[in-house]
Amino acid sequence: MDDLKKLTLKSLLIYVANKYSDRPALSFVSGTPISYSELRESVRELSKFLHHQGIIVGDKVAILSENNPNWGIAYFAITTMGAIAVPILPDFHVSEVHHILRHSNCKAIFVSEKYYEKIEDFRSDTLSSIILINDFSLIPLETSKVVLKKLILEGSKEIAKIKEAALRLTKIISPEVQEDDIAVIIYTSGTTGHSKGVVLTHKNIVFDAIATLKIQNITTDDRLLSILPLPHTYECTIGFIVPIIRGACIYYLEKPPTARVLLPAMQKIKPTMILTVPLIIEKIFKTKISPNFTHNTIIRKLYHFPPIRKILHRLAGKKLMKSFGGKLRFFGIGGALLSPEVEKFLREAKFPYAIGYGLTETSPLIAGSNAEMTKYRSTGYMIPGVEVRIINQNKQTGEGEIVVKGDNVMKEYYKDPEGTANVFTKDGWFKTGDLGLLKRNKYLYIKGRLKNIIVGPSGENIYPEEIEAAINECNYVFESLVFQKQEKLMARVYLNYEEIDHEFAHHKFTETQLKKKISEILNNIRTDVNAKVSSFSKIHNIIEQQEPFKKTPTQKIKRYLYV
Secondary structure, three states: OOOOOOOOHHHHHHHHHHHOOOOEEEEEOOOOOEEHHHHHHHHHHHHHHHHHOOOOOOOEEEEEOOOOHHHHHHHHHHHHOOOEEEEEOOOOOHHHHHHHHHHOOOOEEEEOHHHHHHOOOOOOOOOOEEEEOOOOEEEOOOOOHHHHHHHHHHOOOOOEEHHHHHOOOOOOOOOOOOOOOEEEEEEOOOOOOOOOEEEEEHHHHHHHHHHHOOOOOOOOOOEEEEOOOOOOHHHHHHHHHHHHHOOOEEEEOOOOOOHHHHHHHHHHHOOOEEEEOHHHHHHHHHHHHOHHHHOOHHHHHHOOOHHHHHHHHHHHHHHHHHHOOOOOOEEEEOOOOOOHHHHHHHHHOOOOEEEOEEOHHHOOEEEEOOHHHOOOOOOOEEOOOOEEEEEOOOOOOOOEEEEEEOOOOOOEEOOOHHHHHHOEOOOOOEEEEEEEEEEOOOEEEEEEEHHHOEEOOOOOEEOHHHHHHHHHOOOOEEEEEEEEEOOEEEEEEEEOHHHHHHHOOOOOOOHHHHHHHHHHHHHHHHHHHHOOOOHHHOOOEEEEOOOOOOEOOOOOEOHHHOO
C-alpha cells in the first residue's frame, strides 16, 4: 500500500481503480459483477448528482438499505466528496431511524424500497433529498410507500434518474479530503439500550483496514460472500474496505441469509472468505452437527473419548467445508464471544476459522489472527500499530479492563462531549469496557463486559458470560442469559425445541406432561452446570425463555431487556 498517498477513502478508491481496473469488484450472487473502473465511474457520477442536490463538504447523508452493490457505491460517493455517511442498521425500529436522522441532521438519504416505509412519515427541515438506492432515482418528498410502488411500476418521469441529472453538471470541483476529516457517523445498538453516534475519520477506517491485511492476506482471486449488515463497522471495514484494497470481489445475497438462500449461493460462488458472528456457527453446530454425535447410543458413548471425537469432528468438518462451497480459507468470527464447545469443534475439524476482537469505536479491529495462528479461547494478537494495555488488573488473575491507543480509535461520540470524556483516560487511552488479559504480551483473551460483572456474596467477581457458556453446552439449549436477582444467580434459557421434539417424538405427551418434562430438563441443566462452576457461581434457578432473546445486529443479547 505504499502507493496510497493518503489514508482517505478517496485516495483508496483511486488507488484500487487504477490497480485493479478490469477486475470484478461488487456483484449480486446471481448478477454480473461491476469492475473496479466501473465502480469508480459510478461513484463519480453519483457524487456529482449529490452535489447537484445541494450536498456539500461536511453534510450528512444516510444510507438505509439491505446489503447490495449500490450500498457500496453510495458509501464511496458520499465519503469521497467530503460529505459524511450515516449508515443505518435496517433492523432499527422506526423511532430509532427517525432519531438518527434528526440527531445527525441528515440532508439526504439513500433508502431501499424494502425499508422506505420506515421514513415515509418522517418530516424534517433539514432532509431535502430522498434517493431510491435500488436504481439511484430521486423520490419526491412526502411520497407514500403505496405511491412509490406505483411510480416504480410505471417508471414515472417524476422519478429523476441520476445519469440524466449528473450529465448536466459541469465544472464541479473535486474536494480535497483530508485524513482527519469525518468519514462516517455510526449509530450503535448496544446491549445497554443506549444508541451512540460513533464518529470515525477517513484515517481511522483506512488505517484499520491496512493493518488487518498485515495479519490476513487477501488476493484478487478471493471471493467474499457478505451476510452481515454493512452498516455495522465489522462488515463495512473487514468485509468491504479490506477486500477492496486487494482487488477481491464481494458478492451480495438478493434475499435474507436463510439456509435456503445461503447454501445455493455458496455452491455457486464458492467463497474463499466469509465473516460471521458466533450465533450463526453455533446454531449450525447445534442443529446440524451435534445431533449426529448424540442420536445414536453407540456414537454418543464413543464421542466422549477424545481420539474418537477428533475423528468425528474431522469428518464433520469436511462435510461442513463442502456445504460452504469447498474453497473457504478464511471464516472470520467476531462481534461476541464464541462458545468453547463450538471452537473446540472448529479446531479439531481443522476448519479455517479465525476470531477477531474490536468495537465500533475502534473501526473496529483491535486484535485478530489468520486461520493458521489461532489459539484456543483467544481473540488473537494486536494488529500492527495498535497498542493495548490492561488496567486495574487483578493481581492473581492478571485480568483487567482493556484500553487501546492507535489511529483506529474514534474521534468522538457525536454531540456527546461528556460521553466522549468518560471513555478516555486522562492520558488518551480508549476504555473498551471489556475485561481481558494478555498472555506473553501478545495474545488477548476476553473475559466479558465490565458492566456485566456480578459481585458475589464475598466480593468475588462472577462473569456471567462464562456461566452462559457452560449452560449453552447442553444440547437442549440454544442460548442463555445469567443475571442476579435478590442476591441470587438466575438464568434465562431459550431451549432447542427442535432437539426436544426429536428426542421425545415417540412420547405422546399431553401439554401438562410436556411442561413437567421441560421443568426436569431445566433442573438437570442447573445441576450439571453447578457441578462445573465455582461455589459462588452456582445458579439458584433457571427460567424458560419461551421466545428468542432480542439481539443487537451482531447477535448479542440485549441484556437490559431481561434483567
